[in-house]
Amino acid sequence: MIYKFRVILDAEEDVFRDIAIEENDSLEDLHNAIVNAFGFDGMEMAAFYTCDDQWTQDQEIPLFDTGDNPGEGLTMADYILSSTFDRENTKIIYVYDFLNMWTFFVELAAIEEAEQGIAYPDLLFSHGILPLTAPDKEFDADSDDIYSDFEDDYDEEDFDMFEGDDSFNDYGFEENWN
Template sequence: MVYKFRVILDAEEDIFRDIAIQDDDSLEDFHNAIVNAFGFDGNEMASFYTCDDQWNQEDEISLFDSGDVPGEQKIMSDYQLSEMLDQENTKIIYVYDFLNMWTFLVELAAIEEPEAGASYPDLLFSHGEMPASAGDRSFESEEMRDDIYGEFEDDLDEDDLDMFDDNDNFEDYGFEENWN
């Protein structure tokens, strides 16, 4: 069988890719298909996360074994797609590059017979341009921006900032200069 997924970047703009992949391919194969579909170089760590119907993150399935005991932790290559997803369990979260936290909501849209002559995985549809970084968000108005950032504004005056001028006076902070 062929699984058809919609992979949506968790961003302000609508950016998604539709990918078809065989149900007996591994999560690692699916990871590679996502990396290619979104134009990443594939050199960063990534994980899938099981989730509930409301996208609440549950168990991690990483690309590499990062456990204390080698071989104890199951990784992407250990799971076939059909073991993780089916008609009742259609959602999974994918995170690529833990420094930038590219986060994707992945939903199984259809399970179909393979098309004769088609090769899988296959990028079926692409919508939207990837932003320069995962944190790029465009806020529509200054008022909206102020609503979001206003709660973090401080009412510090110059006298409050003077305490940071003398970085060598650590006794005032309750620890010694050579604390480690």
């Protein structure tokens, strides 16, 4: 069977690619197809993220094992498309280049029989031109709530903990030692 995906850049303008790929290929193969379809050089880190129907990001699936204990973490190569997607689980988020954060919404659009004479993965359709730089991201944190976890009853006196303590003055550095 062939899985047909629409890969949409998270941007205001419509930029997407439709990709057909074999069901026994891995997420790493899908990553490579996306890199080729959008014209990236493939030299940057990338990850897929599982998500729900509203695109709420969940579990990371990295290109390389980045865990503390090498070999313990699963990577894109460990996830076969037919085990990852089905008619109920059709969405996944893809991020390429963690410095620029190219973010894509990837959705399974169809599962069909393979066509004779077609080499997969196959770029089926291309719409829009990839911008020169990744679109800016806006995050939904409320500015009033962002520091609420750090509130306490400290005041300015708590930050002057070394005042009046001469044990910290004998390091031999002058006031402007640099």
